[in-house]
Amino acid sequence: MSHFQRILIVGFGTMVGAMVDGWRAAGVPADTFTIYHPTRADAPDGMTLVNAWPEGEPFDAVLLGVKPQKLGDVAPGLEPIVGRRTVFVSILAGVELDSLARRFPRAGGIARLMPNLAVALGKSPNALVAQGLSEDQRATLTEMAAMLGTAEWLEDEAQFDLVTALAGSGPGFVYRFIDALAAGATRLGLDHAQAERLAVQMVEGAAALAAQSPDPPGELARRVASPGGMTQKGLDVLDENDALARLLTETLRATRDRGREMAEAARDEG
Numbered sequence: 662m663s664h665f666q667r668i669l670i671v672g673f674g675t676m677v678g679a680m681v682d683g684w685r686a687a688g689v690p691a692d693t694f695t696i697y698h699p700t701r702a703d704a705p706d707g708m709t710l711v712n713a714w715p716e717g718e719p720f721d722a723v724l725l726g727v728k729p730q731k732l733g734d735v736a737p738g739l740e741p742i743v744g745r746r747t748v749f750v751s752i753l754a755g756v757e758l759d760s761l762a763r764r765f766p767r768a769g770g771i772a773r774l775m776p777n778l779a780v781a782l783g784k785s786p787n788a789l790v791a792q793g794l795s796e797d798q799r800a801t802l803t804e805m806a807a808m809l810g811t812a813e814w815l816e817d818e819a820q821f822d823l824v825t826a827l828a829g830s831g832p833g834f835v836y837r838f839i840d841a842l843a844a845g846a847t848r849l850g851l852d853h854a855q856a857e858r859l860a861v862q863m864v865e866g867a868a869a870l871a872a873q874s875p876d877p878p879g880e881l882a883r884r885v886a887s888p889g890g891m892t893q894k895g896l897d898v899l900d901e902n903d904a905l906a907r908l909l910t911e912t913l914r915a916t917r918d919r920g921r922e923m924a925e926a927a928r929d930e931g
Contacts, residue, residue: 664801665693665721665722668694668724669722669723671735671739672726672727673704676776681708683783683785683809686781695708695710695711696709696710696711698710714742715742721746722750725739725750725753740765745769748794748801749769750774751771754825754829754923755919755926757773758771758791762792769793771792771793773788774787775789775824776810777828777830786828788829789803789815790815813828822920826913834912838864839861840860842856
């Protein structure tokens, strides 16, 4: 197992907390992590908490997880810590590599990592794009991302907002779909709590089968639908005029475009 030996965390919110849970479950020691927070009183067991910017030996990596609009607030204090030996990893949506490089010009390499909350279970697709990493740094970052699920490197940062919309924001859309399935069954007469249980279990099982199958999801849908049968009648409703495909295309487009707007704002502030 390869991982950065000393990691400074700036911004320990829900997502970063889930990432740390995933890494610790994968065997990364708690004392790998130092958390910077100006007012926090305690840290999870085994981690170091500092309320002032740390000095001394450089960190192998910095993980930035603050809200994008807070980047300008933390950058002046953080910049002196990010040296040539440090891999700077950002999970900030909409903040591009060039914007980060302008704020942290001495970083040994800069990467964007986009996970989702399934990192805590080791089940997240993790998108990565970077500049300036050495081969060893890229390999270590790849392995750390793979501990949280999978590591998907993008060579073109222009695709990052779309991948974020699909893999990062996607769980929200799936949860809405599960909720809509349960609500539909409730309207048709099923007890709501029971409908929710059935919908969640069904999606869990279907996703597990899709992950293990050599066939694409479209083929799996075809296989479970007998001509003229119940499933096919339901698929006919979703497929009419490409209704579901068009809805999800517009959902992803709106999400991607918001990322582009955030990137534009970050460029203006930088």
